Amino acid sequence: MSKIFVARLLGQDVFDPLGDRLGRLRDVVVVDRGHIDPPVASGIVVEVLGKKRVFVPMTRVTSLDSGQVITTGLINLRRFERRGLELTVAGDLFDRRVVLQDGSGSAVLQDVGLTRQRNGDWAVSDLYVRRVGARRGAFGRSRGEHLLVGWEESRWAGQEEPQGAANFVAAHEDMKPADLADALHEMTEKRRVEVAAELHDERLADVLQELPDEDQVLILSNLNLDRAADVLEEMDPDDAADLLNELPDSQQELLLELMEPDDAEDVRRLMEYEENTAGAVMTPVPIIMSPEATVAEALANIRQHDISAALASLVIVARHPLETPTGRYLGVVHFQKLLRYPPPELLGNLLDKELEPVTDLTPLHTVTRELATYNLTSIPVINDAQRVVGAVTVDDVLDHLLPDDWRTMDPEQIRTHDESEPGTGIITQIPTSSP
Known part of the structure; x- marks a missing residue:
């Protein structure tokens, strides 16, 4: 039987049978089948051209190892959306608390091993965890120790419990802010907030600037006020002003008071301008x-x-x-x-x-x-x-010419939007000169 650990697959190139690169593997999707049967992999999430993430069923994956991933080459380019009992390993399972069945305490999930079954399915067989419990087990296992346990030797906690994000952030530390923003947008609200809380201020500021307005507000509203003010200071002033404009007036003023005076002054000046003017969108600190x-x-x-x-x-x-x-x-x-x-x-x-x-x-x-x-x-x-x-x-x-929700739209949707609504797209906004 073949075995592979998911962390080793993340970031691997995905090819078709002719050797042409289709994209990069960003996650593995498994179906939770309860406590009796182990979860089974239903497919992989591949980032294709245009930074769009699509779902490729395991039935179309012909080779899966840490060196390369090969598919049949026939993929549906519809954006990936989680359905039913599906869970993403990196997004939903990494950093989740698991309870060890030997009674020795709990641990944090850091990697998942998949083993190919005789019927061709890839099922979760092993969990690589870091112990966090204070007690020692029958074999003298100590706190902080890394363990490889079988799926049947542990149970992971429910999705409603707090879930750390250190491993997810570490696995994506080299990802560009816009790509990490895409990954956050696809998560549940709870997971999105947990991952954002793990990012350092400058990194979070860069990612926030790439997220839709509603995601920005969700994340900022779940930070304590002091940290929210620190993150706003790290953002470009025009982006910080746009985000503050989405908040209630009382919250705006409170955050501005907590910001450094110079940073707050730049943002206040931008917020005074009418929407869709040069002053409202400009960067106040050019060279x-x-x-x-x-x-x-x-x-x-x-x-x-x-x-x-x-x-x-x-x-x-x-x-x-x-x-x-x-x-x-x-x-x-x-x-x-x-x-x-x-x-x-x-x-x-x-x-x-x-x-x-x-x-x-x-x-x-x-x-x-x-x-x-x-x-x-x-x-x-x-x-x-x-x-x-x-x-x-x-x-x-x-940012102001594209549709408000352009970050969540496919390129074809944006093109259709621009053609069907004159005056909203780049082409129709820029008058052409006479010959």
Whole structure:
């Protein structure tokens, strides 16, 4: 009989019989059959092109091992949804408490072993657990010890009990925030909150920014107020403002009071703007430098790890003070131009004065047109006093042009939505120039 442990399968490439890569294995789905019969694997969850997760039945898996997973190549591209008594091993079972049948206490489930039966089914046969009970068993097993026990030697606790998330987070530590957000969205609300609580503040902030509004509110509302404020500080100010706008006014003010004053001030300014204006979607902390700064200093600023590629595409030049709202706006220096000049060159000598900034009250569709017309990924935003107050990036615009629930929609649904409702999609929002 063949045996495989699920943790070794996570992240493995999935191929068709011809060797073409279909996607990456993200989880194994099992059906809970009660306390008498062990759960049996019904299929695998595969992340395919477009970061969509689809279900592949075990009847279409021809090879399952830690080196490669091979399927028949015939898969249904409908997004995976848990049904009936189905459980996902990584999402629902890892970190769950199990009770050891020898009476020696409880343990935390860290891996699941599947064994192929004579009829071809893959059934849960072994559980790899870490003991958490204080008592010793008949064989002197101690607290914190790792054990490999048979399925019949333990019983896992009900789904209503609290479930840790350390193993799930560790297994997905290299996953991009958007992909981890997809994984969280597919979980039950209870599990989503448990996993979010295990993430450190910066990681959780990155993931929250990729989740639908209702998921963001659910997670933030289940954090204690101090931690919720810390996470908001780690988010981009425009995303934090959007999230706070989804909360009751009393909760908004309470969280803003708990945030660091500088961070709270940036968010408050964004929340004052009307929806669908440049001010409402802009990033209030772009790269802003004085005309006396050098090319070397500008490139050093761009190299900061927390600067997005869109913001790094240009440096905004203004008079002091350089914190928003700045002194008078002077112009921009594009990244490519910085690469063409020696390090000591002053930014004031390299200004592009032809690029017109948008005002903070400019409608979003006008901002979109400016970005498209001049092939920009970022554009400065000024107020009526010609002071820089931020910058709008192309990703800020896309978030507001796509349907509200675009993160949970298939690419084909988004395309259909854009074609059937003029004015909601990117193509219809950007007017074309006359020939």
